[in-house]
Amino acid sequence: MVKFALGQLGDIEIKQLKIFKAVVECGGFSAAEAELNISRPTISNHIAALENRLNISLCKRGRAGFSLTEEGHVVYDQTVQLLERMELFRNTLNNLGEHPAGNLKIALSDTLSTDDRCKLPEIYREFHMQAPEVQLHVEVQHMKVMEQMVMNNQIDIAIIPYHRKFASLNYIHLFSDQHYIYCGNQHPLFTMEEKEITEQVINQYKLIHAGLTPHDEVYHQLAQMNLSASSYHYEARVSLLLSGCYIGFLPEAVALPYVKKGELKPVATSCRHFRLGMAVISKISTQPNRARELFLNVIRNCHKDAEMAPPYYRAKRRLLTIFSKKKTGAH
Numbered sequence: 001m002v003k004f005a006l007g008q009l010g011d012i013e014i015k016q017l018k019i020f021k022a023v024v025e026c027g028g029f030s031a032a033e034a035e036l037n038i039s040r041p042t043i044s045n046h047i048a049a050l051e052n053r054l055n056i057s058l059c060k061r062g063r064a065g066f067s068l069t070e071e072g073h074v075v076y077d078q079t080v081q082l083l084e085r086m087e088l089f090r091n092t093l094n095n096l097g098e099h100p101a102g103n104l105k106i107a108l109s110d111t112l113s114t115d116d117r118c119k120l121p122e123i124y125r126e127f128h129m130q131a132p133e134v135q136l137h138v139e140v141q142h143m144k145v146m147e148q149m150v151m152n153n154q155i156d157i158a159i160i161p162y163h164r165k166f167a168s169l170n171y172i173h174l175f176s177d178q179h180y181i182y183c184g185n186q187h188p189l190f191t192m193e194e195k196e197i198t199e200q201v202i203n204q205y206k207l208i209h210a211g212l213t214p215h216d217e218v219y220h221q222l223a224q225m226n227l228s229a230s231s232y233h234y235e236a237r238v239s240l241l242l243s244g245c246y247i248g249f250l251p252e253a254v255a256l257p258y259v260k261k262g263e264l265k266p267v268a269t270s271c272r273h274f275r276l277g278m279a280v281i282s283k284i285s286t287q288p289n290r291a292r293e294l295f296l297n298v299i300r301n302c303h304k305d306a307e308m309a310p311p312y313y314r315a316k317r318r319l320l321t322i323f324s325k326k327k328t329g330a331h
Contacts, residue, residue, distance in 0.1 A: 017082065020075070020076070022035050023043060106155065110140055110233045111234050118278070130294060141158070156289065160278070168283060170281065181269075182267070189202075197267050199271055211230035221274060
């Protein structure tokens with residue numbers, strides 16, 4: 001088969017390539033329907049038109065499921081690079097004007113949008129006053145996903161609970177949460193006296209955890225516990241705790257409304273607790289992005305009274321000091 005040259009790309013081809021990219025990343029036509037908000041037959045028509053335009057087969061679909069052809073892998077990789085370059089071009093032009101313009105993509109961990117300590121309404125208001133032409137796109141994501149998305153330039157800024165530091169990211173510490181173990185009012189520990197809840201007792205009960213590799217301080221506390229369920233999102237953890245079947249760590253602020261209603265109770269508070277910081281992350285980059293830098297400056301200004309050192313790094317230094325003393329035999 002003789003293949004003809006593609007020629008110039010127009011808006012139609014760009015749209016078809018975006019749809020193709022979404023189909024690949026969703027793993028098939030059906031899964032892409034919700035992502036693209038268009039019907040499966042329409043998606044299929046766009047992919048067929050793109051294949052006709054390129055004169056190659058991009059993917060296989062049928063009873064065996066969705067998969068890319070060898071050519072499809074190449075087109076997908078080139079599409080990702082093309083769209084990233086287009087976004088970079090757009091951002092560069094938007095940084096040439098007197099005021100920031102374009103899009104700013106922000107992702108948050110769950111519960112942070114309505115957490116007063118984040119001061120997000122104040123931040124959004126101040127940013128809008130200084131950059132009314134910028135369109136904000138805000139979504140809720142998993143922490144590990146957000147870190148990767150920031151590093152891959154898929155989002156500009158993320159606000160996360162954090163326990164590690166990447167060299168390619170900037171961090172702005174916002175505030176810290178105190179975490180305790182909680183149980184529901186149907187759990188055996190709810191009516192037990194605090195003095196009876198020893199480490200041996202607490203280790204017997206099924207624990208919900210975040211499903212992440214924790215930092216040193218948390219890992220030390222989880223090491224001997226009965227890890228029996230996992231959920232990253234606090235709302236899901238609360239519902240599991242309310243079942244009376246599990247215990248689990250929650251931020252004090254998240255648990256407080258349920259504690260006031262008598263539905264949850266902190267237990268083993270003297271031996272099982274830790275602090276976790278909340279941070280804004282952004283990619284270290286030489287490429288100017290005035291909207292992103294302005295948003296970060298607004299955050300710094302609104303949180304100028306925040307504690308300077310996040311608790312994790314203090315805890316890490318403390319653990320390193322203890323380890324060093326043990327090696328040298330110091331007391």
